[in-house]
Amino acid sequence: MIVMSAVRHAAAGTAALLFVLPVPAAMASPAAPVGEPTPPARQYVDPARLDRSGTQVQPLPGAPDVPSVSALSWVVADASSGEVLAARNAHRKLPPASTLKALFALTALPHHKPAEQHTVADSELTGIGAGSSLVGVKEGYTYKVSDLWNGVFLSSGNDAVHVLAAMNGGWDSMARQMQDKARSLGARDTHVVSPDGYDAPGQVSSAYDLALFGRTGLQDPEFSRYCSTRYADFPAGSWSYGIANTNRLLTGADGVSRYPGLLGIKNGYTTNAGNTLISAARQGDRTLVVSVMNPQGGGGLAVYEEARSLLDWGFEAAGKVRPVGSLTPEPTKEAAGSGTRTVVVSGQGRDARAAAPAHGAEAVAAAGKDDSREADSSGPSAGLPLALIASACAAALALWGRRFRAARRG
Structure with missing residues (x-):
């Protein structure tokens, strides 16, 4: 905080402005722009690596071997950081089946x-x-919205999707909304034709995009609750019947063992897509998300066992591989646009908003006691750079000193 006071020297009959300014050791460093967050440390990752075909992994000493799986494409990523630990044909465009419901x-x-x-x-x-x-x-029949969402996540009910789509603008509008949502998240491989994931000409996604959808869903408590629900009652007028989640890694059905710490998400199957799956699991303080598209061997349940192998590998490989990509890539020119972003800083109990040059589509909120993001806007000099204030202090003190000495000589 900067304190300013006028000190009058009676003998000289003059006044000097005295700045009392505690100077921190780091004052010589340029001040960060008001409201700008300190970006998190991030390893450099070749942005083109995930565009390559084949398996991509950068093992460190002691890293386990990547399991051999038959899926046409897959991704293993850290759900917290977004780092892609390994992938195969991550951006290959394939039919997604009901994983598109994510x-x-x-x-x-x-x-x-x-x-x-x-x-x-x-x-x-x-x-x-x-x-x-x-x-x-x-x-x-009358249903609660939560009933319809249980129908979507547990039974993969295309009838529930059709009703919810009608409640949100209709089928074609829903497809456009989903397309816009995918682009806003940075999912560039997905083309939506049928919102329920039913086979349709031109409808595609990728293992990268599916992993991105899964990671994003985990950040929504409602999404997380629905996708992890094993069993629920579905109403049928005056009575109800039980429905079970068709994700076998979650329920342990059909001879597939439940995966420890599984958080669910979404499975799918169509004739064109084969079997597809987005899975997430937490063990200790680490959460992984895995997407698997169209295993070529092992039958209809292979997608679960291949996802299991990739999850096992991801937990074992923690800290033993360098990332080969990220689910939070740097904004592209297409995504950034030419607008401004909103920066929110704290100021006397209410937000002060300022426009800053756009570096992407994000909005930075810095309110309350949020470390370096807080700006003291309570005084008239709050927006001045510290170096300028220090210079003003020195000049004012020198002037006062000269006048004081002149007054004593007089």
């Missing part, structure tokens, strides 16, 4: 509260693809 949830979940009720119209159940997985939504 993007659907990221897009539609915020728009309706779980307790909200909705009565289903017949028109909302038209156009469901032949052979779709269904949870049993019926026209004329």
Whole structure:
């Protein structure tokens, strides 16, 4: 804090402005712009590495061997940092099947509260693809939004997706919203045609994008709750029936052992996509997200065992590999645009907003006692650089000293 006071010397009959300024040791360093956060330390990663075909990994001494799996593409990433620990054909565009429902949830979940009720119209159940997985939504029945989301995550119900899409602008609008959401997250491989993940010409995603959707979903408590639910009751008018999550790593069904610490997320299957899976698990203080697309061997349950092998490897490889990519890449020119971003700083109990040059689509919020992000805006000199204030102090003191000596000589 800077304290300013006027000191009058009676003998000289003059006044000098005295700046009382505690000077920190680091004062010689240039001050950071107000409200700018200190960027986290981050290892340099070749941004083009994940574009290469084949398995990408950078082992350090003692690192375990990457398991041999048959999936056409896969990604293992740290869910906290976003670092990609290893990948194979990460950006290969493939049909996603119902793993695309993770993007659907990221897009539609915020728009309706779980307790909200909705009565289903017949028109909302038209156009469901032949052979779709269904949870049993019926026209004329009233459901809570949370029931419909259980139908999406547990039973992979395309009927529940159709109803929720109708509640959020309709089928085509939902596809556009999902496309916009994917781009806003940095998912460049995904093209949405059918929001439920049903096979459609041109509909693709990638192991990278699916891992990104999974990581983002874990940051939403509602998404996390639905995707980790094993069993639920689904209403049917005056009664209800039980539904089970079709993610075998979560439930341990069909002879697939449950994975310890599994947080769920989403599995899928269609004729064109084969089996697909986004999984996340936590062990100790580490959380991993793994995406697996279309195993080529081992039958219909191979996707779970291959995901298990990759999760095991990821936990064992902690600290023993250098990242080969990131799920939080640097903003591209396309994403950054030409606008400004909002910087929020603390000022006397209310936010003060200022426009700063855009470095991406992020907004930086620095309020309260948030270490270096807080700016003291309580005084008239709060925005001045420290070096300028120090120079002013020195000049004022020198002037006062000369006048004091002149007064004594007089």
